[in-house]
Amino acid sequence: MIPEDHELFKKHMELYECYKKHAFIRNYSKEVYNDLIHLYTTYVNAKHTFSHWCSSCRMELVNYLYGWYTNEENTTWYREQEAAALLAAAAPAPTTRKRRTSTK
DSSP, X not given: XXXXXXXXXXXXXXXXHHHHHHSOOOOOOHHXXXXXXXXXXXXXXXXOOOOSSOHHHHHHHHHHHHHHHHHOSXXXXXXXXXXXXXXXXXXXXXXXXXXXXXXX
């Protein structure tokens, strides 16, 4: 993978994160679409076609492309970020306060 394409993946990663968290994508211009189509046809599948006007096609493009990208063994920077987040989340939770019972 050439460094320019790696930078494009990093640049548009927010689209994938927005799709995974909220199930929709915002700020998806024609230029972004062209970048993602370039990456998809270069690395994933050169014969598959998507339509810029079809909203489900645009979401599938982002989902397929970044699903491939995050599962690739060559791209470790995303996995390192996930591992750091998991370590932070694995810290022991503070004990919760319990309700005091009446002694009548």
